[in-house]
Amino acid sequence: MNASFEEKSVWIQLISMVGVLGSYFVVAAHMLSRGVMVVAAFVPLFFVAVVLLVVVLVAGHTVVAIASKPEGRDERDRLIGWRAERNSSWILSVGVLTAITGMVLAIPNVWIAHLLMLSMLLSEVARYVFQLVYYRRGM
Amino acid sequence: MGTAAVRNQIRRLRFESGEMTQQALAEQVGVTRQTIVAIEGAKYAPSLELAFRIAAAFRKPLEEVFQFHQQEEK
Numbered sequence: 001m002n003a004s005f006e007e008k009s010v011w012i013q014l015i016s017m018v019g020v021l022g023s024y025f026v027v028a029a030h031m032l033s034r035g036v037m038v039v040a041a042f043v044p045l046f047f048v049a050v051v052l053l054v055v056v057l058v059a060g061h062t063v064v065a066i067a068s069k070p071e072g073r074d075e076r077d078r079l080i081g082w083r084a085e086r087n088s089s090w091i092l093s094v095g096v097l098t099a100i101t102g103m104v105l106a107i108p109n110v111w112i113a114h115l116l117m118l119s120m121l122l123s124e125v126a127r128y129v130f131q132l133v134y135y136r137r138g139m
Numbered sequence: 140m141g142t143a144a145v146r147n148q149i150r151r152l153r154f155e156s157g158e159m160t161q162q163a164l165a166e167q168v169g170v171t172r173q174t175i176v177a178i179e180g181a182k183y184a185p186s187l188e189l190a191f192r193i194a195a196a197f198r199k200p201l202e203e204v205f206q207f208h209q210q211e212e213k
Contacts, residue, residue, distance in 0.1 A: 002173070002176070003173065004171045004172075004173040004174075005171075006171075007173070071171045074169070074170040074171050074174050075170065075174075075185070075186050075189060076170065076171075076173075076174040076177060076183055076185075077171075077174075135173075137182070138177060138180070138181075138182025138183055139182070139183060139184075
Protein backbone atom coordinates (compact mmCIF):
# COMPACT_ATOMS: atom_id res chain seq x y z
CA MET A 1 0.00 0.00 0.00
CA ASN A 2 1.58 3.25 -1.14
CA ALA A 3 0.50 5.28 1.85
CA SER A 4 2.28 7.36 4.46
CA PHE A 5 2.42 6.29 8.10
CA GLU A 6 -0.19 8.96 8.86
CA GLU A 7 -2.60 7.57 6.28
CA LYS A 8 -2.14 4.04 7.59
CA SER A 9 -2.75 5.39 11.09
CA VAL A 10 -6.06 6.89 9.93
CA TRP A 11 -7.09 3.51 8.46
CA ILE A 12 -6.25 1.79 11.77
CA GLN A 13 -8.24 4.34 13.77
CA LEU A 14 -11.22 4.13 11.42
CA ILE A 15 -11.38 0.33 11.41
CA SER A 16 -10.77 0.08 15.18
CA MET A 17 -13.37 2.66 16.05
CA VAL A 18 -16.05 1.27 13.75
CA GLY A 19 -15.32 -2.30 14.82
CA VAL A 20 -15.06 -1.83 18.59
CA LEU A 21 -17.41 1.08 19.29
CA GLY A 22 -19.78 -0.15 16.58
CA SER A 23 -20.01 -3.45 18.48
CA TYR A 24 -20.60 -1.53 21.72
CA PHE A 25 -23.56 0.29 20.16
CA VAL A 26 -25.02 -2.94 18.78
CA VAL A 27 -24.95 -4.50 22.27
CA ALA A 28 -26.14 -1.27 23.91
CA ALA A 29 -29.04 -1.00 21.44
CA HIS A 30 -30.01 -4.56 22.34
CA MET A 31 -29.93 -3.69 26.05
CA LEU A 32 -31.98 -0.53 25.51
CA SER A 33 -34.56 -2.47 23.51
CA ARG A 34 -34.89 -4.86 26.47
CA GLY A 35 -35.68 -1.91 28.74
CA VAL A 36 -32.34 -1.38 30.51
CA MET A 37 -32.54 2.28 31.48
CA VAL A 38 -29.84 2.60 34.16
CA VAL A 39 -26.65 4.29 32.96
CA ALA A 40 -24.54 2.28 35.44
CA ALA A 41 -25.55 -0.95 33.66
CA PHE A 42 -23.67 0.21 30.56
CA VAL A 43 -20.47 1.24 32.36
CA PRO A 44 -18.76 -2.21 32.41
CA LEU A 45 -19.55 -2.72 28.71
CA PHE A 46 -18.23 0.73 27.87
CA PHE A 47 -15.10 0.15 29.96
CA VAL A 48 -14.38 -3.10 28.10
CA ALA A 49 -14.94 -1.35 24.75
CA VAL A 50 -12.50 1.47 25.62
CA VAL A 51 -9.81 -0.95 26.84
CA LEU A 52 -10.28 -3.10 23.72
CA LEU A 53 -10.08 0.00 21.53
CA VAL A 54 -6.78 1.04 23.12
CA VAL A 55 -5.35 -2.47 22.73
CA VAL A 56 -6.36 -2.69 19.05
CA LEU A 57 -4.98 0.81 18.33
CA VAL A 58 -1.65 0.06 20.01
CA ALA A 59 -1.35 -3.33 18.26
CA GLY A 60 -2.26 -1.86 14.86
CA HIS A 61 0.20 1.01 15.13
CA THR A 62 2.94 -1.33 16.38
CA VAL A 63 2.51 -3.64 13.39
CA VAL A 64 2.55 -0.72 10.92
CA ALA A 65 5.57 0.85 12.65
CA ILE A 66 7.48 -2.44 12.37
CA ALA A 67 6.50 -2.91 8.72
CA SER A 68 7.37 0.64 7.65
CA LYS A 69 9.44 3.35 9.26
CA PRO A 70 7.19 5.89 11.04
CA GLU A 71 7.49 9.41 9.66
CA GLY A 72 6.41 12.61 11.33
CA ARG A 73 3.42 14.62 10.13
CA ASP A 74 4.21 17.10 7.41
CA GLU A 75 2.26 20.13 6.17
CA ARG A 76 0.02 18.00 3.91
CA ASP A 77 -0.96 15.70 6.80
CA ARG A 78 -1.78 18.72 9.00
CA LEU A 79 -3.83 20.45 6.28
CA ILE A 80 -5.76 17.25 5.56
CA GLY A 81 -6.44 16.84 9.30
CA TRP A 82 -7.70 20.42 9.65
CA ARG A 83 -9.94 20.24 6.58
CA ALA A 84 -11.39 16.89 7.60
CA GLU A 85 -12.13 18.19 11.10
CA ARG A 86 -13.76 21.33 9.71
CA ASN A 87 -16.06 19.19 7.55
CA SER A 88 -17.02 16.72 10.27
CA SER A 89 -17.22 18.68 13.53
CA TRP A 90 -20.81 19.79 12.84
CA ILE A 91 -21.99 16.23 13.58
CA LEU A 92 -20.83 16.47 17.20
CA SER A 93 -22.39 19.96 17.47
CA VAL A 94 -25.74 18.63 16.27
CA GLY A 95 -25.47 15.76 18.76
CA VAL A 96 -24.74 18.12 21.66
CA LEU A 97 -27.59 20.48 20.73
CA THR A 98 -29.98 17.53 20.37
CA ALA A 99 -28.82 16.20 23.77
CA ILE A 100 -29.47 19.60 25.40
CA THR A 101 -32.92 19.65 23.82
CA GLY A 102 -33.49 16.13 25.11
CA MET A 103 -32.52 17.18 28.64
CA VAL A 104 -34.97 20.08 28.48
CA LEU A 105 -37.65 17.59 27.39
CA ALA A 106 -36.67 15.28 30.31
CA ILE A 107 -35.61 12.35 28.13
CA PRO A 108 -33.91 9.61 30.26
CA ASN A 109 -30.18 10.14 30.88
CA VAL A 110 -29.27 6.82 29.30
CA TRP A 111 -30.55 8.08 25.94
CA ILE A 112 -28.79 11.42 26.35
CA ALA A 113 -25.48 9.68 27.17
CA HIS A 114 -25.72 7.38 24.16
CA LEU A 115 -26.75 10.20 21.87
CA LEU A 116 -23.63 12.13 22.88
CA MET A 117 -21.38 9.08 22.43
CA LEU A 118 -22.96 8.22 19.08
CA SER A 119 -22.52 11.76 17.76
CA MET A 120 -18.89 11.68 18.90
CA LEU A 121 -18.35 8.36 17.13
CA LEU A 122 -20.03 9.51 13.92
CA SER A 123 -18.08 12.77 13.96
CA GLU A 124 -14.78 10.87 14.31
CA VAL A 125 -15.70 8.34 11.62
CA ALA A 126 -16.65 11.18 9.23
CA ARG A 127 -13.30 12.88 9.99
CA TYR A 128 -11.36 9.72 9.16
CA VAL A 129 -13.35 9.18 5.95
CA PHE A 130 -12.72 12.79 4.84
CA GLN A 131 -9.02 12.36 5.61
CA LEU A 132 -8.80 9.20 3.52
CA VAL A 133 -10.67 10.85 0.64
CA TYR A 134 -8.26 13.81 0.72
CA TYR A 135 -5.25 11.47 0.86
CA ARG A 136 -6.49 9.46 -2.14
CA ARG A 137 -8.13 12.13 -4.33
CA GLY A 138 -6.05 15.14 -3.34
CA MET A 139 -7.20 18.57 -2.23
CA MET B 140 -12.79 34.22 -11.02
CA GLY B 141 -11.90 30.88 -12.67
CA THR B 142 -10.23 27.77 -11.31
CA ALA B 143 -6.51 27.80 -10.61
CA ALA B 144 -3.88 25.12 -10.79
CA VAL B 145 -0.25 25.00 -9.76
CA ARG B 146 1.76 22.91 -12.17
CA ASN B 147 5.33 21.84 -11.62
CA GLN B 148 8.42 20.43 -13.29
CA ILE B 149 9.58 18.30 -10.36
CA ARG B 150 9.58 15.01 -12.26
CA ARG B 151 11.74 16.47 -15.05
CA LEU B 152 14.06 18.23 -12.61
CA ARG B 153 14.54 15.03 -10.62
CA PHE B 154 15.47 13.25 -13.83
CA GLU B 155 17.94 16.01 -14.70
CA SER B 156 19.40 15.86 -11.20
CA GLY B 157 20.88 12.43 -11.69
CA GLU B 158 17.64 10.46 -11.29
CA MET B 159 17.04 11.86 -7.81
CA THR B 160 14.47 9.67 -6.08
CA GLN B 161 11.25 11.01 -4.58
CA GLN B 162 12.48 9.76 -1.21
CA ALA B 163 15.75 11.67 -1.52
CA LEU B 164 13.92 14.88 -2.42
CA ALA B 165 11.42 14.32 0.39
CA GLU B 166 14.20 13.93 2.94
CA GLN B 167 15.99 16.99 1.60
CA VAL B 168 12.94 19.25 1.97
CA GLY B 169 11.52 17.64 5.12
CA VAL B 170 8.27 16.01 4.00
CA THR B 171 7.09 12.46 3.37
CA ARG B 172 7.59 10.75 0.03
CA GLN B 173 3.82 10.61 -0.40
CA THR B 174 3.67 14.41 -0.27
CA ILE B 175 6.21 14.63 -3.10
CA VAL B 176 4.11 12.07 -5.02
CA ALA B 177 0.98 14.21 -4.43
CA ILE B 178 2.73 17.41 -5.54
CA GLU B 179 4.11 15.77 -8.70
CA GLY B 180 0.66 14.45 -9.52
CA ALA B 181 -0.89 17.92 -8.99
CA LYS B 182 -3.02 16.52 -6.16
CA TYR B 183 -1.54 18.92 -3.65
CA ALA B 184 -0.35 22.52 -3.98
CA PRO B 185 2.53 23.00 -1.54
CA SER B 186 2.89 25.92 0.84
CA LEU B 187 5.07 28.81 -0.29
CA GLU B 188 7.77 27.73 2.14
CA LEU B 189 7.84 24.17 0.85
CA ALA B 190 7.81 25.40 -2.76
CA PHE B 191 10.90 27.52 -2.03
CA ARG B 192 12.60 24.56 -0.32
CA ILE B 193 11.93 22.31 -3.34
CA ALA B 194 13.24 24.98 -5.71
CA ALA B 195 16.34 25.35 -3.53
CA ALA B 196 16.89 21.58 -3.63
CA PHE B 197 17.17 21.82 -7.43
CA ARG B 198 19.09 25.14 -7.27
CA LYS B 199 16.47 26.70 -9.54
CA PRO B 200 14.30 29.81 -9.24
CA LEU B 201 10.79 29.16 -7.96
CA GLU B 202 9.06 29.98 -11.26
CA GLU B 203 11.16 27.40 -13.07
CA VAL B 204 9.84 24.67 -10.77
CA PHE B 205 6.24 25.85 -10.25
CA GLN B 206 3.88 27.56 -12.70
CA PHE B 207 0.54 29.11 -11.90
CA HIS B 208 -2.21 28.60 -14.46
CA GLN B 209 -5.55 30.31 -14.09
CA GLN B 210 -8.48 29.11 -16.17
CA GLU B 211 -11.42 31.38 -16.80
CA GLU B 212 -14.90 29.99 -16.10
CA LYS B 213 -17.08 29.47 -19.15
